Amino acid sequence: MKTIQINGLDKPVTTLIQGSDYFKPDIYEKVCQVLDRYVAIGGNTIDTAYVYCGGESEVAIGMWLKERDNREDIVILTKGAHHDQDGPRVNPDAINHDLFESLERLGTEYIxxxxxHRDDPDVPVSVIIDALNEHIEAGRVKAIGASNWTTARIEEANEYASANGLVGFSFSSPNLSLAKVNEPFWKGCVSTDRNGLKWHEKTQMPILSWSSQARGFFTGKFTPDDRSNKDLVRVFYSEANWDRMKRAEQMAEEKGVTVIQIALAYVLNQAFPTCALIGARNDHELVSCFEGSEIELTREEVEWLENGELAD
Known part of the structure; x- marks a missing residue:
């Protein structure tokens, strides 16, 4: 499987990152089946978060890591400081709380x-970067990133880090997909727009994209007339996205692959390093994602899929 490098981390990161938002100890056999097969096809990176399944996702992953005795072979991506019912929690106390509990659940000494997981623009970037650097210095974290942060806030944070001899963000995790959003899927989420793509190309900061396949938009199960999935209608139904679907269908036929594989290839063939978080739940889905990750697209093909015209 193809890999990218992320500053601060010695291990390579595979371009397909296995998601775990459905992992629980009570379906541990399924967790093992998915993770064992994911590793067998060359994957090495697992995405989780403090809030996934009330913490059970991290617990299940920790069980698997211990049983397989493969911690040093696996890259763990986890997230913290998600808001709660009282509002934003992007502050040193919340970061400390969530990180230490994540370490315990995962049964590891480092992430x-x-x-x-979210941003709070009311908190100065200096406070956040200072707090995260304490964990880097203590060896509890290898590399830090921002999920659902704007490029402007990431840039501000990294300018502060650079000016003060500290470690800044080395990756971002927004939504990036061939289908462009009408509005955020969840409040506080960030999707990569045209300006975001240009910024990442300029900085070469990697994107680890969630909902990289637009939550099944390109599976062929949906049509403009089928409005049964209210969230998909709200977020992805638009004339421009149906046009992208048609172009993806045309390219898939020409290349002898599936439409959803073309959608995945779009994410993984940007002009900067990218990975795709996938929610595969069985062997068929894993193999489909792997085959999609192997498709190579030219810059002109990527531009045509998105906009129906060639790159400048």
């Missing part, structure tokens, strides 16, 4: 990739 390879630690991301803040």
């Amino acid at each position: 390879d990739l630690y991301a803040l």
Whole structure:
């Protein structure tokens, strides 16, 4: 499987990152089946978060890591400081609380990739970067990133880090998909727009994209007339996205692959390093994602899929 490098981490990161938002100890056999097969096809990176399944996702992953005795072979991406019923929690106390509990659940002494799950623009970046650097210095975190942060806030944070001899964010985890959003899927979420793509190309900061396949939009199960999935209608139904669907269908036929594989290839063939978080739940879905990750697209093909015209 193809890999990218992320600053601060010695291990390579595979371009397909296995998601775990449905992992629980009570379905541990299924967790093992998915993770064992994911590793067998070359994957090495697992995405989780403090809030997934009330913490059970991290517990299940920790069980698997211990049983397989493969911690040093696996890259763990986990996230903390998600808001709660009282509002934003992006502050040193919340970061400390969530990180230490994540370490305990996962049964590990360090997190390879630690991301803040949300942002709170009211908190100065200096406070956040200072707090995260304490964990880097203590060896509890190898590399830090931002999930659902704007590029402007990431840039501000990294400018502060650079000016003060500290470690800044080395990856971002917004939504990036061929289908462009009408509005955020969840409040406080960030999707990569045209300006975001240009910024990432300029900085070469990697994107680890969630909902990289637009939550099944390109599976062929949905049509403009089928409005049964209210969230998908709200977020992805638009004339421009149906046009992208048609172009993806045309390219898939020409290349002898599936439409959803073309959608995945779009994410993984940007002009900067990218990975795709996938929610595979069985062997068929894993193999489909792997085959999609192997498709190579030219810059012109990527531009045509998105906009129906060639790149400048």
